Amino acid sequence: MTKKKINGAEALLLSLLKEGVDTMFGYPGGTIIPLYDQLYTYADRFNHILVRHEQCAVHAAEGYSRATGKVGVCIATAGPGATNTVTGIADAYMDSTPIVCITAQVGVEKLGTNFFQEADTISITIPVTKWSYQITSASEIPQIVAKAFYIARTGRPGPVLISLTKTAQVEMTEFEYGHYRPINVLGEIKSANISSLAKEAAKMINESKRPLIIAGQGVIISGAERQLCNLAEMGNIPVACTLMGLSSIPTSHPLFAGNVGMHGNLAPNMMTQQSDLIIAIGMRFSDRVTGDTARYAPNAKVIHIDIDKAEFNKNIKTHLAILGDAAEVVATILPKIKCKTRTKWSTFMKEAWARERGAVIDKALTGSQKGDISMAQAVDALSKAVGGEAIIVTDVGQHQMFSARYSKFNKTRSMITSGGLGTMGYGLPAAIGAKIGVPDREVVAVVGDGGLQMSLQELGTIMQSGVGVKIVLLNNSFLGMVRQWQELFFMRRYSFTHMVNPDFVKIAQAYDIECERVEKYKNLNKSLEKMLSHKGAYLLEIKTIKEENVFPMVPAGASLDDIIF
Amino acid sequence: MKREYIVVAFVNNQISVLNRITSAYLKRHINIESLNVSESYIKGVSTVVISAITTKETIEMIVNQLANAIDILNVDFYLQEDLIYKEMALYKVASKILDNKSSFDHILNNSNSRVIEINNEFLILEKSGSRNELEKLKDKLEHMNLLTGFSRSGNVVLHRESMENLMQKVS
Numbered sequence: 001m002t003k004k005k006i007n008g009a010e011a012l013l014l015s016l017l018k019e020g021v022d023t024m025f026g027y028p029g030g031t032i033i034p035l036y037d038q039l040y041t042y043a044d045r046f047n048h049i050l051v052r053h054e055q056c057a058v059h060a061a062e063g064y065s066r067a068t069g070k071v072g073v074c075i076a077t078a079g080p081g082a083t084n085t086v087t088g089i090a091d092a093y094m095d096s097t098p099i100v101c102i103t104a105q106v107g108v109e110k111l112g113t114n115f116f117q118e119a120d121t122i123s124i125t126i127p128v129t130k131w132s133y134q135i136t137s138a139s140e141i142p143q144i145v146a147k148a149f150y151i152a153r154t155g156r157p158g159p160v161l162i163s164l165t166k167t168a169q170v171e172m173t174e175f176e177y178g179h180y181r182p183i184n185v186l187g188e189i190k191s192a193n194i195s196s197l198a199k200e201a202a203k204m205i206n207e208s209k210r211p212l213i214i215a216g217q218g219v220i221i222s223g224a225e226r227q228l229c230n231l232a233e234m235g236n237i238p239v240a241c242t243l244m245g246l247s248s249i250p251t252s253h254p255l256f257a258g259n260v261g262m263h264g265n266l267a268p269n270m271m272t273q274q275s276d277l278i279i280a281i282g283m284r285f286s287d288r289v290t291g292d293t294a295r296y297a298p299n300a301k302v303i304h305i306d307i308d309k310a311e312f313n314k315n316i317k318t319h320l321a322i323l324g325d326a327a328e329v330v331a332t333i334l335p336k337i338k339c340k341t342r343t344k345w346s347t348f349m350k351e352a353w354a355r356e357r358g359a360v361i362d363k364a365l366t367g368s369q370k371g372d373i374s375m376a377q378a379v380d381a382l383s384k385a386v387g388g389e390a391i392i393v394t395d396v397g398q399h400q401m402f403s404a405r406y407s408k409f410n411k412t413r414s415m416i417t418s419g420g421l422g423t424m425g426y427g428l429p430a431a432i433g434a435k436i437g438v439p440d441r442e443v444v445a446v447v448g449d450g451g452l453q454m455s456l457q458e459l460g461t462i463m464q465s466g467v468g469v470k471i472v473l474l475n476n477s478f479l480g481m482v483r484q485w486q487e488l489f490f491m492r493r494y495s496f497t498h499m500v501n502p503d504f505v506k507i508a509q510a511y512d513i514e515c516e517r518v519e520k521y522k523n524l525n526k527s528l529e530k531m532l533s534h535k536g537a538y539l540l541e542i543k544t545i546k547e548e549n550v551f552p553m554v555p556a557g558a559s560l561d562d563i564i565f
Numbered sequence: 566m567k568r569e570y571i572v573v574a575f576v577n578n579q580i581s582v583l584n585r586i587t588s589a590y591l592k593r594h595i596n597i598e599s600l601n602v603s604e605s606y607i608k609g610v611s612t613v614v615i616s617a618i619t620t621k622e623t624i625e626m627i628v629n630q631l632a633n634a635i636d637i638l639n640v641d642f643y644l645q646e647d648l649i650y651k652e653m654a655l656y657k658v659a660s661k662i663l664d665n666k667s668s669f670d671h672i673l674n675n676s677n678s679r680v681i682e683i684n685n686e687f688l689i690l691e692k693s694g695s696r697n698e699l700e701k702l703k704d705k706l707e708h709m710n711l712l713t714g715f716s717r718s719g720n721v722v723l724h725r726e727s728m729e730n731l732m733q734k735v736s
Contacts, residue, residue, distance in 0.1 A: 122581055127588045131635040132581065151635055310629035 003174040008138030009038040011175050012102070012164065013046070015145035018177045021073050023047045023064060023436055025057040029077025031117060032104035034169035049436060049465050052457035054081050056429035058088020059455070061099045063433030066416045067391055067443075069223070071152050072099040072433065078106055079117030082163070083124065087423060089159045090128040094420025095244065096221065098157035100148050108136045108167040121163045130158030138171035146180040156308040157221060194332050197322045201279075201303050202336030204320065208277035210345045211237045212268070214260060214289075217244035217419075218282015218306060224327035225249065225412045228281065231330050235337045238349055240268030242283050244419040247409035251388065257349055261289040262554045263401040266360075267352035269552075269560045274348065275300045282306060282326045285315040286420070287556075295559035305329045360551050360565050364406075368545055371520045375399055375474050375550075378524065378542045379406040382444065382472055385528040390442040391416060391434050395427030395451030398480035401550040403446045425454030428471065432461055435469045442470065442532070449475040449501050459511040462537045470531055471539040476546050477501055484549045488564075508539040515539040569598070570624040571648060573722055574613040574631060574640040575605060582636045586613060589627045595619050599652075601719030610638065614650075614720045650722040654699040655681075656690040657714030658706055663688075676702045687713060 006014075012035060016024070024046055028036045039048060051057045054076040061072030076085050082103035092099050106115040122134050131151045133144050141164075148160040205211055219228050225248050232239045232249070238257040239249050249256055258265030260272060272278065278300045283289070290296040293315055301319040304312055305326055312321040322329050364376035379402045383392075388408035393416040394400040400417055409415060416434055418426040431445035452473055462469060483497040508515035514534050518527040524542070531538045552565035576582045583602060590597055598616045605612040617624075624642045631640045656678070662669050673679070678692035692702055699717060706712040 123584060126581065126584050127592060130633075134580070156633075308633065310626070310633055314626065314629070 003176075005172040006175055007034065007038070008135075008141055008164075008168040008171050008173060009034040011138055011141045011173055012145065012169075013038050013042050014175055015142050015177060016073065017045060018142075018179075019071070019145065019149045021046070021071075023049070024073040024075055025049045025051055025060040025064070025433065026075030027051055027054050027057055027077070027081060029081045029104065029117070031078035031106060031166050032075065032081070032164075032169075034166065035075070035102075035104070035164070047436070049432070049461065051429065052460045053455065054084035055088050055425070056432075056455050056458050056461070058085050058092065058099065058101060059423075059426050059429035060433030060436070060461075061101070062088065062092050062095070062097045062426075063393060063416055063430030064437040065097050065099055065433075066430070067413055067434035067441075068437040069413070070437070071149055072097070074099065074101050076101070076103045077117070078104040078121070079119045081117075082121040083119050086124060086128065089125055089161065091418055091421040091423045091426060092159040093128040093130070095418065096157050096217065097159065098152040099159045100152050100162065101159060102162045102164055104169070105134060105163045105165040108165050111165070121161065125161050128159070129161045132161040132163065134163040134165065135168045136165050138168050138173035141168065141173070142175065142177045143180070146178065150180040150182065194322065194324050194329055197320065198329065198332040199336060201320055201322060201333050204277055204301060204303060205235055205237070205279065205333070206336075206338045206340070209342065210271070210275045210348075211235065211277040211279060212257070212271050212275040212300075213237050213239040213279045213281060214242065214268075214272075214283055215239055215245040215248045215281050216242045216283025217248075218326050219245055219248040220282075220412055222282060222307070222326035224281070224325075224330055227327050227330035227334065229253070230334055231337065234334060234339055236339055236342055236346075237279070238268075238271065238346070240264075240271070242286070242289055242419075243404055243417060245283060246404060246407075247412050247414035250410050251408045252410070258353070259404055261286075262291070262556070263405065263550050263552070265353070265405070266356035266552055266563065266565070267349050269554065269563060270352050271349060272297050272300070273560050278302045280304045280306075281330065284311045287315070290315060290560070291554045291562075292557060292559040295561065356552065356565075364551075367521050371522060372545050373519070373521045373524055373542055374548050375402040375476070375544050376406055376548075377521060378472070378474055378544060379403050379446065381524050381528055382446070383407045385525065385532055386442055386444065390414070390444050391438065393417070393427055393431035393434055393443060393445045395445075395447040396422045396424045397448045397451060398484065398548070398550050399446055399448045399474040401481070402474075405550070424451040427451055428455045428458045429461075431469045431471070432458060432467050435467050436465075439468070444470045444472055446472045446474065448480060449473065449477060449499060449504075450479045452504075453501075456507070459508065459513060462513060463511045466536065468536045470537070472531075473504060473539060473541045474544050475501065475504065475541055476544045476548065478546060480548070481550075483547070487547070487549070488553075489555070504539065504541045513537045513539055515541065517541040517543065519543040567618055567620055569616055569618050569645060570621070570642045571645065571650070571720060571722065572613075572615045572617075572624065572628060572631070572640060572642045573648070573724070574615075575607075575610050575638045576613055577636040577638065578604070578609050578611045579636055582634075583613065585634050586615070586631060586637070589630050590615070590617060593623060593627065595623065595627075599719040601721060603721070612722075614722050616720060647725065648722045649725060650695075650720045651693050652696055652699055652718050652720055653691065653693040654703070654715065654717040656692070656702065656706060656712060657687050658690055659711045659713055660685060660687055662709075662711050672702075672705070676705075678702065
């Protein structure tokens with residue numbers, strides 16, 4: 001008996017179901033109509049969120065993935081639809097976010113003819129995808145979808161692009177699905193030597209007087225939060241987080257040293273320079289973390305635990321590289337760790353914190369004499385109002401750094417931000433994706449007036465799909481981070497960083513989104529409470545002090561020793 | 566220090582793999598001096614040989630990046646002396662070279678090349694060897710004002726390593 005034949009579009013949807021997909025973010029167009037036609041039939045099995053721009057479909061899929069740990073899925077049409085996804089894909093590539101992006105392509109016989117809405121998506125996305133494939137025949141669909149999901153989530157996760165020709169969408173095929181089993185096992189770590197390396201690592205840790213763990217997003221991706229916490233507690237080792245690693249350990253944990261890098265806390269940056277042993281877990285020593293690499297951690301040996309061997313010795317010389325899954329590696333090290341008191345070291349941390357409080361934090365949280373609101377105050381008040389329980393999704397700029405510095409996190413996967421690519425416009429759509437992924441958690445998008453206007457149209461997505469995301473807009477009428485650099489390094493020549501903005505409250509009203517504007521600190525807490533008690537989407541515009549700077553700051557290319565504040 | 570590094574990759578014989586490889590060079594603004602793709606001794610697996618002049622640090626980064634790519638099964642970098650490698654060149658030579666028979670015999674014997682086509686206007690010489698050897702013959706013919714065309718293959722390489730070791734890496 002022959003099997004029933006279905007078209008490629010249906011085969012694609014069935015394949016997605018087999019991979020456990022129930023949510024996707026997309027935008028239809030001419031070439032992808034056959035797929036959307038099938039989606040019409042399968043509407044009861046997929047929650048398809050109609051975005052307002054393809055770039056935001058990718059960011060939403062990223063937010064979804066970062067909040068849930070699952071693979072995010074987004075769909076766009078050929079040509080401009082596909083090219084619009086590129087920024088999002090590049091963002092996911094830099095931040096190791098697993099997504100599968102399905103873009104349409106013209107019919108096979110028209111490939112390469114500059115057909116209407118044809119763009120060579122595969123070539124365009126090669127440098128920013130982990131893998132990509134153009135499907136030209138419906139029969140390929142199940143195996144390629146299976147491979148795409150496997151690749152996206154395995155090893156160091158990343159974006160995969162499937163270019164789906166119209167031919168493959170409409171061709172009839174028999175459907176048979178099998179999960180991907182690689183011949184050359186991808187991401188399979190030759191873990192035979194983990195135990196011997198772990199022994200060596202434990203010896204180094206036990207002998208260290210001033211150890212510092214630096215936790216990156218790899219801890220969260222690997223699900224190694226518990227192991228990280230155990231390692232810190234068993235060895236009495238302070239833990240610093242990178243921007244992407246924030247929330248991998250509760251900020252209230254006594255061993256949490258703060259976040260490292262350009263706008264990080266004084267304590268972990270100073271500790272990096274003083275430390276005799278850096279234990280880097282799932283992080284990549286990005287330039288924003290290290291500053292001048294030649295003068296980075298001059299006294300420290302480095303143990304680097306990562307799943308991507310390309311990161312070893314790339315930016316910082318590694319003394320002991322352990323290739324593997326963070327959870328597995330740390331768990332192997334754990335039993336050999338001895339608890340040390342290291343009183344001097346913890347005093348050093350406390351003193352650095354006291355110094356930062358005195359020099360920066362207290363001042364930033366005081367605000368202005370006229371009762372205007374500083375961004376630090378706004379983030380601090382928000383963090384207290386949500387009790388550290390919310391997922392904070394940020395855009396890119398000053399508000400992002402304030403959010404990283406002043407937010408409190410109790411749970412993992414609570415800080416979602418564009419770290420590597422620094423994509424303005426990321427915040428709002430990523431928050432939409434996160435809220436769709438974890439509807440039971442409070443999701444707050446903290447955005448600036450510049451970034452919000454790069455994806456402002458997504459208010460339409462919020463309205464249409466009823467996404468209960470809270471938007472805290474920190475509006476200083478400036479592209480604040482660029483202005484800060486202009487002030488500090490370009491003699492206050494504010495070249496095109498001042499913004500004349502629309503009335504955001506009126507815009508929110510037009511989209512039927514509850515909103516309020518707050519301008520004075522004395523009203524801030526009440527406004528935040530009102531926002532949080534509202535069921536459904538809400539925009540709170542906080543007018544902030546115009547020329548506020550994020551400190552401390554390690555100027556680009558400077559050493560961590562040269563922090564300015 | 567910059568010098569010539571030869572990257573040898575075993576890759577799935579599939580569309581876009583080559584673009585992914587060259588994009589790793591492009592990203593770092595490195596010019597590819599020679600590139601050769603051919604079927605390997607394993608079915609469905611191609612050998613890609615790329616030579617470029619760069620530093621050891623950069624070539625290490627490129628190889629690490631390539632090693633992560635999905636359809637690249639094995640990749641490593643070498644110096645010329647690590648590999649058994651040859652290039653082949655074709656020389657289009659004006660037929661007046663035959664005017665002086667003894668000189669022609671001398672060139673042929675000395676350069677270890679052979680004639681693969683001959684007609685009234687030109688003849689084609691074929692020679693394999695190292696790049697230096699190929700260049701030497703080219704210079705000589707040019708000097709004699711006889712060379713009217715020249716073409717060279719990329720590097721064809723074999724590892725000194727045993728076949729078993731390689732098979733293990735690739736499969």
